[in-house]
Amino acid sequence: MRRRWYRGVGLVPALFLASGSALAVECTSNVLNTGTVTVCRVDLLHEQLQLFWRDDTGQPYRQFSALHDALAKDGKTLIFAMNGGMYQPDLSPVGLFVSNERELVPLNRHTGPGNFSQQPNGVFLVDGQGARVLTTDEYGQEKPKPFLATQSGPMLVHQGELTTSPVMNPNSQSRRIRNGVCAPSPSTVVFVISESPVTFHEFAVYFRESLGCREALYLDGSISSLYAPHLSQADNWSNMGPIIGVVRLGTGTPK
Numbered sequence: 001m002r003r004r005w006y007r008g009v010g011l012v013p014a015l016f017l018a019s020g021s022a023l024a025v026e027c028t029s030n031v032l033n034t035g036t037v038t039v040c041r042v043d044l045l046h047e048q049l050q051l052f053w054r055d056d057t058g059q060p061y062r063q064f065s066a067l068h069d070a071l072a073k074d075g076k077t078l079i080f081a082m083n084g085g086m087y088q089p090d091l092s093p094v095g096l097f098v099s100n101e102r103e104l105v106p107l108n109r110h111t112g113p114g115n116f117s118q119q120p121n122g123v124f125l126v127d128g129q130g131a132r133v134l135t136t137d138e139y140g141q142e143k144p145k146p147f148l149a150t151q152s153g154p155m156l157v158h159q160g161e162l163t164t165s166p167v168m169n170p171n172s173q174s175r176r177i178r179n180g181v182c183a184p185s186p187s188t189v190v191f192v193i194s195e196s197p198v199t200f201h202e203f204a205v206y207f208r209e210s211l212g213c214r215e216a217l218y219l220d221g222s223i224s225s226l227y228a229p230h231l232s233q234a235d236n237w238s239n240m241g242p243i244i245g246v247v248r249l250g251t252g253t254p255k
Contacts, residue, residue, distance in 0.1 A: 025080045025246055027228050032206050035196030038226060039211070040080060042189045042246060049126060049189065051084055051099040051148045052243045053092075060091040062239040064227040071247055080246040081227035082179060082191050085150035086116050086220055087241025095151030096123055096139070097242060107140055108151060115218065118165035121153025122217045130186020133215035150219075150242055156180055156204035157216040163204070170201040176221035178203050182213035191244075193226050 024046035028039050042049060052067055054060055061067040068078045086094040094116050095108035110117050120135040125146040134142065135155060154165045162168060175197035182190050190211055194203065200218070207216035225235035227245065 027080075027231060029195075030210065032194060032196075032198060032210075033202060035194060035198065037192050037194050037198075037206065038228070038231070040082070040191045040226075040228065042080070042191070044126070044131060044187045044189065047079075047246045047248075049131075049148060050245060050247055051097065051150060052245065053097060053099065053104070053241060060239070060241060061243060062091065063236055064225070064234050064243070065236060067243055067245070068227075068234075075249060077248050077250055078227065078245055079229065079248055081243055082193065082245070083220055083223060083225045083240045084242035084244030085152045091239060091241040093150070093242050095121075095136075095153075096149055097151070098125070098146050098149035101145070101147055103149075107136065109136060109140065115167060115221070116153045118154035118167055120155045120158055120163060120165075121151070122155045122158075122215075123149050123151045124181050124183070124189075124217050125149035126189075131183035131189045132186070133181070133183055133217045148244075150244065152217055152219050154200070154218055155216070156200070156218050157182070157208045157213055160208070160214040162201070162208060167200045168204060170199075172199050172201060175199055177224045178218065178221040179224035179226075180207065180216055180218045182207055182211060182216040184211065184213055193224050 024043040026041045029036050030039055052061055055070055064081055071078050093105045097105040111119055122133055122135045123139045124133050126148050127144045127146040155163050177194055178198055179193040207213040223238035227234045
C-alpha cells in the first residue's frame, strides 16, 4: 500500500501554496479522462526553482521529509517539491543534472529501450533565457549555461506535436501514476502529476490540449511524488534521486 507523509481529505478546485499580492506557486486539481491531475504553476518572477540530490554529507535526500528538515536547519522552508528526473539504483541521476550552475552529471545521449532513452528525450532547464524544455539533441547543439537542468525522457510534446516513440502508442494499456513538466513561458513552469494511472498518450494530450504546451517532458512514473503543504500532501512511498522544488527563507508552514 502506498504511504504518504501526510494527506488532507478531498480535492478542491484551487489551492495556493503562496500568499500575498503574488501567487507565486499555485496548485489546482483538474480532470483528465475519468481521473484527476494536480497542476502546479511556479512563477519564476517571484520564486526560484532549485534542484536537490545530495545533502552536505554526500548522501541522497531520498525523501521530501529529509530535504524539508535539512532546509529548516538553515532557516529555510520548502514550499513545493516534486521528483525531478530519473535515477539509478543508487539514486544518482540517469542523465544531465545541473544544480546551482554546477554540472554534477553530464548529458546522457544513450538511445535504446526504457523510458529515459526513448527518442526524443529531453532536458528541462532554467538559464538566462528563462525556463525551457529542449530535446537532448537541441541541448547538445546549443550547449547552454543553465542555473539548473535535469534530463529525462521521453519528450511528451515537441514543437507542438505529440511525440511518436513506441511508448506513446495511443492504444497502449500501460497505465501509471506519472509526472511531467513544461514551460509555457520563460517565467512560468508547470508541473503535472496524475492522481490516478494514465497512459503516456493521455498524459501528453493533456499537456498539449489542456495546458497549451508546445514542449513537455516526462519526469517519471510509479514513483511520482508531490510535496504541497497547502494540499496537505507530502508523498513518501518511494525513495527519490533528483528533487525539484521552491524554497523560501524563514521556517514554518507557508501560508
